[in-house]
Amino acid sequence: MPFFYRIDSTTVAGQRTAARLLELSAHLDAQLPRRTISETLLLATWNIRELDSNKYGHRTAESLTYIAEILSRFDVIAVQEVRSDLAALMKVLDRLGAWWKCVFSDVTEGSRGNQERMAFIYDSRKLVFSGLAGEIVLPPLSVTVADGKGERTRIYQPVQQLARTPHMVGFQAGWFKFSLCTVHIVYGDSAPDTPERVAEIRALARFLADRSEGDDVWSRNMILLGDFNIFSPQNQTFREIIDAGFTVPKPLQSLPSNISRTGRHYDQIAFKCTREMAPTEDERCGVLDLYSVLYRDEDEATYAPEMGQAYLKSSRGELRDEAQRRRYYHAWRTFQLSDHLPMWAEVQIDFGEEYLRRRAGLSPV
Secondary structure (H helix, E strand, C coil): CCCCCCCCCCCHHHHHHHHHHHHHHHHHHHHCCCCCCCCEEEEEEEEEEEECCCCCCCCCHHHHHHHHHHHCCCCEEEEEEEECCCHHHHHHHHHHCCCEEEEECCCCCCCCCCCEEEEEEEECCCCEEEEEEEECCCCCEEEEEECCCCCEEEEEECCCCCCCCCEEEEEEECCEEEEEEEEECCCCCCCCCCHHHHHHHHHHHHHHHHHCCCCCCCCCCEEEEEECCCCCCCCHHHHHHHHCCCECCHHHHHCCCECCCCCCCCEEEEEECCCCCCCCCCCCEEECCCCCCCCCHHHCCCCHHHHCHHHHECCCCCECCHHHHHHHHHHHHHCCCCCECCEEEEEECCCHHHHHHHHCCCCCC
């Protein structure tokens, strides 16, 4: 648990925050493996909805504290939907403590970019930042054309870049040297295999797979994670990741990550590694259930003062009925936590014995 909460116990909100933190901590203890010094790496991806916008009012000190507690349970977290204003992100980092670091991208401009950044938050006591940090730009297509005189010339045609620029960073944890690339794939139409979504995933997955095999690559261990807006593992969007050579742990393929748990597999963690780094069916990975502890349905009346007049009246000044207030609360709480649930995986990173056995000419265990 972070040491920098600075909870004001003289207020009702402060007392509530302290009590809920105890419940949240016990809840996370039950759902997650404990972090280790050198044996394993706990990584996660979380689309934290519009961190931070004023659409339903800015996030409260209470919700930022809960977010910090959740993030503190991992070694490195890829975060999507960080906004151009970094104030909320900095408040979360302040709560985590000085050893927590962050590498974030510039804002993707234009309406398609939605003023979003992507970030990696990591514990510098566990991970070493390699120095590699970049935004992915897809290379031009090489096309051979005839010039009308019987000669053929190779030209390069620019390609459509992703709506929100992916962000890639290199890290090392113990024996494990790896690159993380986080994405927020375009949504497009509300259909399983929107062509633009399929095209973005195909282009990026194939590019990264090829990049991981290049001679000058930082590491051949590539982890692709983030919000892919995938509806189901049975869709073409998901198959594009697998066809490019990535592996998604089987347990994650049956775990939806939208808060209603209605089968939408928006978020993914995919591995393409030189070793069998990805969690096996016997190892641990999952999706965190948050709303059974935080901002529960039965807490609606508790948070009515935090929601203000907008909870009681529409923008036209009309009083909301009970069902309308409930819908407002359900929307409001996603702007305090998120409309996505964190997805995580545990990866084995201690290969000391394997290394020594190879050097000694012995067979693997």
